[in-house]
Structures are given as C-alpha cells and as structure tokens.
Amino acid sequence: MGRLGPWTPMTVEERLDRMESPVKIRQLPYRYVPALDSRDMDAVADLFVADVRVGRDASGRAALHRWYTEAMRASRTTIHQLTNHIVDFDDADHASGVVYCRDHLERPSTGHWEVGELQYWDSNLRVNGEWCFRRRKFHRWYLAGALSRPAHGTGVNDGSDPLGARQLPESFPTWAPYRDSADSHPPHA
Template sequence: MVSLEERVARLEARVEIEQLKYRYLRACDRKDPQGFRDCFVRAGADIDYGELGAFAEVEDLVRLFTEIALARREQGHLVLDMHHAVHPQIDFVSATEATGRWTLRFRQLNLAEETERVLCGEYEDRYVVEDGEWRLAKHHFRTLWSLTRPLPEGFRVEEGEFDDVVRG
C-alpha cells in the first residue's frame, strides 16, 4: 500500500510537471527563448517535432525556435502562436521520472504567408528531475489534423508587447 506521504509527494510532483508544461507553452507564445530552453534537460534530450525536425540536443531546437519566433518585419513579428495543452495524462515511473501525454490546441498567424493555421496534435513527453526540478527529457509531437486558410482581405493584426515577458 502507498503511504500518505508518497501520495502527497506524487500529487506535488504532478502539479510541478503541469507547471513545467505551462511554462513551456507560455515561452512559446511569448517568444521567450531562454524560458523555452529552461524547460529542457541540460543535454541529451530526445525531441521530435515532426515536420519541424528531430533534435538530439536542445540547443539546436532553441536555434530553430529563435529563428521562427523572433523573425520580424517593420509591423511586428512574422509568426504569432497560441498553444493550449489539455487533457494531461501523467504517469510516474519513479519519484524522479514520469511520462506524459497532452493534447495540443494550436493556432498560428503566419503574416509572411498571410495564413491562419489551426491544428490539433499530441505531445508525448518524458520528465526527469534535474537539479531538483522537473525538466523535459523527451518531447515528441505529432499532428492529428490541421487546417490552413488564407487570412481575409483587409485583415488587421494588433500585436502586444513581447518585451515585458514575466519571468520566474
């Protein structure tokens, strides 16, 4: 039988893993390369983003993220994203390792191509404790379906400030 102390520790770990995922999603939407990087293990991650590529080192992914997320023109960023992860399923392998599955609701405005993309997909993650904090060690994404359509004639996008990113 699992003790009350172990059950409480597992509940706390689940909350910490959920907070990790939310920090990751927020970093994506806020165009925060350092916050994005901080969600992953220091080295040796197993990352597969499907059409965007597979990566054995987080730094390669951070470079791609930075190129896409921070690309700008005079009017603002070229790509605006909205990530919402729902339906978490978190299973513990041990006190310092867990796996997770999440469904992603994603919306993107690509202002260079003048398109909107709506997508549904699945994350498959592995989390480990590193330096006392949960981090992503495996992060795979697969698209279940997507819709890309042109933005309507005369569309207008009002972009907020991304420089005031709240860290912590």
C-alpha cells in the same frame, strides 16, 4: 500497473510527493506555451534537462534554443491552447505524459491563419528536485486553413509545418490493432 503508471509509492513521504509531482509536472507545459507564443526561447529551453537531445546530432539547451528560434520563424504569431494532460510515473523521478493542444499559426508569407490539433508525448525527469522535460514528441491530427474543413492528415508533413509531426491517430500504439480488429469484425447492421 496502476492508473498513474507502474510506480506505487509506499511511504507517507512518497505518497505526498506523488500528489505534489503531477502539479509541478503540469506547470511545464503551462509555462512552455506562453514562453513559445511570446518567443522567449530562453524560458522554453530552461524547461528542459540541461543535456536535452536536439535532433540526431546536437544536445544541450543552447542547441535547443537555436532549434526553436529557427523553427518558430515559420509562423509570425502562434497561439497554443492546452487541454487534457495525463501524467504517469515510472518511479519517483521519471514520468511520462500526454498533453492535448489546439494551435493557431499565422503564416508570415500569406498573413493567413492555420488551425490544428496536436499532442505532445512528454518524458519528464526530476533533476536536483526540479521536474523538467526530458523529451517532447510532437504528434498532429491536422493543420489546416482557419476557414477550411480539414480532412484526415491535412497539413501533416506537407512542408507547411517545420516541426515534422507524426500522424495521429496512427501514432497511438493501440490504433492499428483496434483498426485491424474492426476491419476483420465489422459492426452488425
């Protein structure tokens, strides 16, 4: 597998598309963030495939719109800042990626701000020539009061965040083997 995923373009047209597609895919989270922070749920939903799965029992952009509308009520104001974005291609129309994000959440119940570090693990699909999110999985290192020093896992799945994040770094498939190896072979002093 190459550095950009298992798909290797062969023709000149495929190679040109491979250069253009990451730019188009990166526009998805860049547009997602201001849409989410401004509570433009129509714009958020339009970034996803029409038949997007929402939870276990619902699908479609209307269901996604409802879900985001409800989930974002837990915060009065949000600020999302994107950093790294990696894109891998399975083939010409399927890609996946990881987006790093720092978020700031103002809680309406207290008026206090929380700060967190998270990742989105994205699945992307090209539909009728347009790249869309197929799915976004939410993973978090922590979410803590803006004036506190977070410990590992602070605020993750403690009920303060409606998104129900998966814990990082434990969600990385390479983490447990690395830790198991490190535990069985401690560094030499």
